[in-house]
Amino acid sequence: MLDFIYNxxxxxxxxxxxEKLVGKIISELGYKKIMLQYGKGSIxxxxxxxxxxxxxxxxxxxxxxxxxxxxxxxxxxxRKAIEVAKKEKVEFILAVGxxxxxxxxxxxxxxxxxxxxxxxxxxxxxxxxxALPVGCILTIAAAxxxxxxxxxxxxxxxxxxxxxxxxxxxxxxxxxxxxLTFSLSNYQTACGIVDIMAHTMERYFTVCPxxxxxxxxxxxxxxxxxxxxKVLINNPSDYDARATVMWASSLSHNxxxxxxxxxxxxxxxxxxxxxxxxxxIAHGAGLAVLFPAWARYVYKQNxxxxxxxxxxxxxVVEDDDLxxxxxxxxxxxxxxxxxxxxxxxxxxxxxxTCVDRLACLCTYNKTRTIKxxxxxxxxxxxxxxxxxY
Amino acid sequence: MLDFIYNxxxxxxxxxxxEKLVGKIISELGYKKIMLQYGKGSIxxxxxxxxxxxxxxxxxxxxxxxxxxxxxxxxxxxRKAIEVAKKEKVEFILAVGxxxxxxxxxxxxxxxxxxxxxxxxxxxxxxxxxALPVGCILTIAAAxxxxxxxxxxxxxxxxxxxxxxxxxxxxxxxxxxxxLTFSLSNYQTACGIVDIMAHTMERYFTVCPxxxxxxxxxxxxxxxxxxxxKVLINNPSDYDARATVMWASSLSHNxxxxxxxxxxxxxxxxxxxxxxxxxxIAHGAGLAVLFPAWARYVYKQNxxxxxxxxxxxxxVVEDDDLxxxxxxxxxxxxxxxxxxxxxxxxxxxxxxTCVDRLACLCTYNKTRTIKxxxxxxxxxxxxxxxxxY
Numbered sequence: 043m044l045d046f047i048y049n050x051x052x053x054x055x056x057x058x059x060x061e062k063l064v065g066k067i068i069s070e071l072g073y074k075k076i077m078l079q080y081g082k083g084s085i086x087x088x089x090x091x092x093x094x095x096x097x098x099x100x101x102x103x104x105x106x107x108x109x110x111x112x113x114x115x116x117x118x119x120x121r122k123a124i125e126v127a128k129k130e131k132v133e134f135i136l137a138v139g140x141x142x143x144x145x146x147x148x149x150x151x152x153x154x155x156x157x158x159x160x161x162x163x164x165x166x167x168x169x170x171x172x173a174l175p176v177g178c179i180l181t182i183a184a185a186x187x188x189x190x191x192x193x194x195x196x197x198x199x200x201x202x203x204x205x206x207x208x209x210x211x212x213x214x215x216x217x218x219x220x221x222l223t224f225s226l227s228n229y230q231t232a233c234g235i236v237d238i239m240a241h242t243m244e245r246y247f248t249v250c251p252x253x254x255x256x257x258x259x260x261x262x263x264x265x266x267x268x269x270x271x272k273v274l275i276n277n278p279s280d281y282d283a284r285a286t287v288m289w290a291s292s293l294s295h296n297x298x299x300x301x302x303x304x305x306x307x308x309x310x311x312x313x314x315x316x317x318x319x320x321x322x323i324a325h326g327a328g329l330a331v332l333f334p335a336w337a338r339y340v341y342k343q344n345x346x347x348x349x350x351x352x353x354x355x356x357x358v359v360e361d362d363d364l365x366x367x368x369x370x371x372x373x374x375x376x377x378x379x380x381x382x383x384x385x386x387x388x389x390x391x392x393x394x395t396c397v398d399r400l401a402c403l404c405t406y407n408k409t410r411t412i413k414x415x416x417x418x419x420x421x422x423x424x425x426x427x428x429x430x431y
Numbered sequence: 432m433l434d435f436i437y438n439x440x441x442x443x444x445x446x447x448x449x450e451k452l453v454g455k456i457i458s459e460l461g462y463k464k465i466m467l468q469y470g471k472g473s474i475x476x477x478x479x480x481x482x483x484x485x486x487x488x489x490x491x492x493x494x495x496x497x498x499x500x501x502x503x504x505x506x507x508x509x510r511k512a513i514e515v516a517k518k519e520k521v522e523f524i525l526a527v528g529x530x531x532x533x534x535x536x537x538x539x540x541x542x543x544x545x546x547x548x549x550x551x552x553x554x555x556x557x558x559x560x561x562a563l564p565v566g567c568i569l570t571i572a573a574a575x576x577x578x579x580x581x582x583x584x585x586x587x588x589x590x591x592x593x594x595x596x597x598x599x600x601x602x603x604x605x606x607x608x609x610x611l612t613f614s615l616s617n618y619q620t621a622c623g624i625v626d627i628m629a630h631t632m633e634r635y636f637t638v639c640p641x642x643x644x645x646x647x648x649x650x651x652x653x654x655x656x657x658x659x660x661k662v663l664i665n666n667p668s669d670y671d672a673r674a675t676v677m678w679a680s681s682l683s684h685n686x687x688x689x690x691x692x693x694x695x696x697x698x699x700x701x702x703x704x705x706x707x708x709x710x711x712i713a714h715g716a717g718l719a720v721l722f723p724a725w726a727r728y729v730y731k732q733n734x735x736x737x738x739x740x741x742x743x744x745x746x747v748v749e750d751d752d753l754x755x756x757x758x759x760x761x762x763x764x765x766x767x768x769x770x771x772x773x774x775x776x777x778x779x780x781x782x783x784t785c786v787d788r789l790a791c792l793c794t795y796n797k798t799r800t801i802k803x804x805x806x807x808x809x810x811x812x813x814x815x816x817x818x819x820y
Contacts, residue, residue, distance in 0.1 A: 043609075043673040045446025050439050054692070057434025220432075252671045255655040255679055262647030269643060282641045285432040288692065289644055298687075299677065301445070 043253050043302035046246045052189045053215045060217045061090065061179050064136070065097035067215055068363060069179065073134035075104040077127050079147050080138045081111050085181065089224060092178065094138055095243045096408045106130045108150075111139065114196045114321055115146040122235020124153035124160065127174065131271040137178040137213075141237075141325075144178050148193035160196060164204040173210040179217040182226060184234030184326060186241055186295025188216035196318055201319030201403065211426055216292065220284035221231065228415060232381035233326025235287060236272045239264055240309060240329045241294040246338075247347060248304035249415060260299045261354045263290050268355070271381050308414035309336045312423060315403035317391075323390050330383035331390075333427045334375050339422070340415040341367045387430040397427040432642050433693035439685045441578045442604045446680065449606045450479065450568050453525070454486035456604055457566065459732065460579040462523035464493040467514050468536050469527045470500050477614060481636060481771040483527055497518045497539075500528065500556065503585045503592060503710055504535040506550055513542035518562065526567040526602075530574020530626075530714075533567050537582035537600045540565045550586060560601040565689065568606040571615060572677040573623030575630055575684025577605035585707055590792065592707030605681065609673035617664060621770040622715025624660045624676060627716045628653055629698060630683035636729075636736060637693035638804060649688045650743045652679050657744070660770050697803035698725045701812060704792035705781075714777055719772035720779075723764050724819045728811070730756045776819040786816040 055063055068076060080095070085091040098105055108123045129133070129152055135154075137147040153160040155172040162168040180188045187193065191212055192302035223231070246260045267290045270283035277283070293299065313328040341348040352358035352370025360366040361362040375385055385388065401424040402408065412418040418426070444452055457465060467483070474480040486814040487494055487537055497512045516524070516539055524543075527538040544561040551557040569577050577581065583594040612620070635649045656679045659672035666672070682688065702717040730737040734752040741747035741759025749755040764774055773779065790813040791797065801807040807815070 043446075043671055043678075046443075048443035048445065053440075053444075054435075054437035056437065060434070069460070181690055254658060254671075254684075255652065255675050258651030259653055262651050263644065266644040266647055282432055282643075285691065286644050289432075293644075302674065386768075 046301050048297055050214045056218045060219050061093055062097055065101035069101035075132050076134040076136050076281050077132040078136050079111055079143055080110045081143055085138055106132055111143045111146045113142050115142045117197045122150040123150040127154040135174055135176045140182025141187040144187040145193040147176050149195050163206040170208050170210055174412050175214045177215045178213050181222045184237040186291050189292040189296035202313040217429050218288050224279045231274055232383050233324045235267055236326040236330045238267055238291050238294045244307045245300040245303050246308050250303045253302040256301045264355045277285045306413045308412050309333050312404055315400050326430035327384055330378045331430050334371055335426050337371045339426050343415045350385045396426055402429050415427050435690050437686055443601045445607045449608050450482055454490035460488035464521050465523040465525050466495045468497045468523040468532050469499055469526050470532055495521050500532045500535045502531050504531045506584050506586045509527050510540040512539040516543040516676045524563050524565045525588055529571025530576040533576040534582040534757045538566050538584050542545055552595040559597050559599055564603045566604045570611045572680035573626040575680050578681040578685035589731055592703040607677050609677045612673050613668045620663055621772050622713045625658055625715040625719045627656055627683045629687045632697045634689040634692050637695050639692045642691040643683050645690045695802045697801050698722050699764050700801050701793055716773055719767045720819050723760055724815050728815050732804045786813055789816050
């Protein structure tokens with residue numbers, strides 16, 4: 043087991059109606075003026091907006107609103123929000139939404155306490171040292187941002203989607219009511235499930251000394267999410283299945299599944315290039331195409347690991363590790379297909395000629411490689427993208 | 432899945448040599464004068480004491496020492512420590528040891544900010560509202576106190592061992608170097624393993640709506656700890672096995688294994704009566720006797736649960752739930768025997784005539800019952816203790 047630091051200070055309020063506590067929670071933390079960010083208005087249709095505002099009003103909390111966060115949240119929006127947050131002297135930022143809204147809030151929180159432009163945090167040119175506190179009410183189980191230390195933002199001008207990881211990004215609290223996800227479409231649910239599985243698998247497939255406990259926890263998470271996914275196809279309002287997916291979202295990316303292991307997120311980086319370039323591609327859908335392709339490219343370098351995955355997560359019965367590995371990857375693809383995820387870049391209408399450009403974006407124009415079981419350089423990445431057709 | 436709050440603010444520094452960071456960590460938290468508590472001096476023999484003092488000195492941290500915490504820590508010691516802490520105006524309390532030392536520090540921390548006698552917190556007569564911050568360097572993997580919200584203290588005068596659970600009890604940080612546990616005897620190691628398993632199983636065997644993810648995580652923990660236990664019998668210096676047990680200690684009792692479930696600790700309460708009355712009985716050894724006895728008494732009320740435990744944790748292959756349940760309990764006993772834990776109260780020289788007294792202690796003289804799959808009243812508890820012979 044490798045050395046690690048485990049830091050999960052986010053207080054989770056999990057269960058029915060917990061969103062009604064938001065005013066009380068923020069008030070007890072001592073904040074009186076907050077910024078509220080949300081997406082494109084689905085929370086107004088669902089009534090969640092009214093509940094949140096009502097609860098905040100009950101505790102006399104002043105609210106500065108910034109609705110309209112887009113999926114793959116944009117740096118331009120964040121810059122505007124920072125300006126407002128500074129001008130209005132807000133003390134706290136509340137995200138009501140999924141990973142995009144939370145990440146937008148995290149960047150706003152970092153920028154509100156910084157002199158530099160926040161994109162410099164993405165580019166690693168500056169390191170954030172302070173941030174406004176952030177809390178969230180989660181409405182999509184997927185990104186794990188509600189407990190994670192990471193945030194990802196898209197710079198349209200530069201065609202780049204790039205994150206900033208810092209302990210300052212940990213939410214003070216996360217309110218999670220599985221019922222808030224009942225209204226998600228099957229497609230959104232499936233994208234979330236793939237994202238959660240990817241967060242877990244990325245850490246699972248690094249090369250490390252033995253970590254039996256972390257392995258088994260990761261396998262538990264994958265098996266539970268797969269079972270819940272199968273339930274939700276036919277019954278999107280199954281509370282326990284929604285709760286499983288929601289809680290797995292947090293645990294997949296709060297550090298637990300990486301304890302004692304290398305924490306590379308290689309496939310995520312390929313996908314960020316993809317959905318950074320093609321805004322219409324949902325992150326989870328991109329991962330559903332890329333993860334099996336990556337796995338088929340690398341499994342021969344670590345067949346015992348892929349065989350363990352096949353046997354423990356997918357109940358593959360097969361003595362030979364290489365054969366078991368392939369069967370495990372096939373089972374994963376079958377499951378992605380079952381929940382109606384794409385398995386080829388053709389399904390996105392991404393032309394084959396773009397493979398070059400995507401590989402360039404991943405490697406910042408051939409100036410870096412990505413750590414993985416097999417180091418991913420420009421040529422390897424091109425091969426992986428090509429195999430997605 | 433039942434509603435829950437998940438709150439694990441303890442920052443964990445896990446790995447080799449991490450104890451050397453203690454001065455830096457406390458200094459960065461801003462504390463200049465601390466109380467150091469430890470046990471009966473094994474940390475002086477091992478050199479850990481010198482390392483800790485050296486690191487604290489390097490950062491100019493003033494240290495008030497209170498060595499000599501006993502196993503099953505005593506309220507008298509805590510009262511003295513509180514007096515010293517108040518007089519010396521210490522700002523922080525550092526525990527170097529196992530659960531006993533940490534619990535002693537937690538009670539000292541609560542008492543240092545209270546007007547009343549701390550025993551009133553155990554008796555539920557007063558609720559703590561403030562505490563000094565506590566941090567720890569863990570040297571025994573067992574109690575899970577390093578991340579838990581609970582602490583247990585023994586009142587010799589009243590023959591009572593009784594805890595106080597409050598979020599104030601969460602350590603600010605926990606330093607965990609598995610190498611610090613290499614020198615534990617096989618008996619101490621085994622007691623720790625049983626305690627860790629019991630923390631997990633107590634929550635696992637409550638009656639609740641489905642919690643697949645929490646179930647599987649608990650099963651993962653149990654299976655990993657059992658495998659590590661088998662390694663450690665023959666090789667007490669196996670780093671990965673020690674690391675597994677140490678990390679499992681924290682996860683078994685920090686809340687993770689109880690997410691969405693009832694959090695009764697029924698068998699623990701029986702054991703507290705036992706080791707409260709017989710100070711020479713180690714908590715883990717007491718649990719090894721009581722857990723199978725409790726399980727045999729209650730399994731028929733929830734055979735599907737015990738059968739799941741048998742199949743997933745102990746690889747029992749058996750279609751009939753009742754038969755599988757018994758086989759699972761037998762496997763647990765076999766494992767306890769393998770790691771040289773007692774399986775009968777005879778092994779402690781507890782006379783059969785004491786069963787009455789123990790049942791009275793558990794039920795505070797027949798004035799309460801204990802929640803469990805089967806409610807444990809005086810008569811039931813007597814039956815369970817009787818079956819331990």
